[in-house]
Amino acid sequence: MLWHWVTLLGALCVGSLGCPQIVSRVQWKASRSGCLKTFRKPVDTAVVHHTESTACTSSVSCRRQVKVIQDFHRGPSKKWCDIGYNFLIGEDGQVYEGRGWRTVGAHAGPGWNGRSLGIAFLGDYVLKGHRDFVATSCPGQALYDVIRHWPHFKASFKSRVPNAKAQAALKSLLSCAVQRGSLGSDYVLKGHRDFVATSCPGQALYDVIRHWPHFKA
Secondary structure, three states: OHHHHHHHHHHHHHHOOOOOOEOOOOOOOOOOOOOOOOOOEEEEEEEEEOOOOOOOOHHHHHHHHHOOOOOOHHHOOOOOOOOOOOOEEEEOOOOOOOOOOEEEOOOOOHHOOOOOEEEEEEEOEEEEEEEEOOOOOOOOOHHHHHHOOOOOOHHHHHOOOOOHHHHHHHOOOHHHHHHOOOEEEEEEEEHHHHHOOOOOOOHHHHHHHHHOOEEEE
């Protein structure tokens, strides 16, 4: 009950906390959620994902993409109760409500979903080398780890990261989550790959967030 009132008071104070404007489920025409499990206390982890889709730069295209992701997550291949993420962020600089602040997501595995917020960038942020184009280990992990830190590597291999507006939106959302009592002040920031065998959120994006405060692999 106490957690309920803390969350409610935090929600009422959102405007005064400088929280980002969040595009609601109604605004992106979400289907009704069938999820029942809610967080019982503030979570201690924020998990960053990418959707491995084309980046969207307009409200119209981002809303459409969020709805497509919800339909996929609820569809026959996954059969989830709703879109898996708590929030999504587009390169239009806007935050989109997924399962939101109170509902447990489906994004990091059973042991972590109940203690973390899942936040996905709408886009594909994989860092590309020879092995990213064909089935090969070339140029080898040791050399790959060296050259990806060289000047021009990203431009040469056409990798990209979320734009400044999208990155600022995530930072604002994390700050808001702490201030409203949904995320602990000593939270840990992680990438999806820190939990399971996946490239998500893409090496290019992972190389960005690992320099942010609170990050821990």
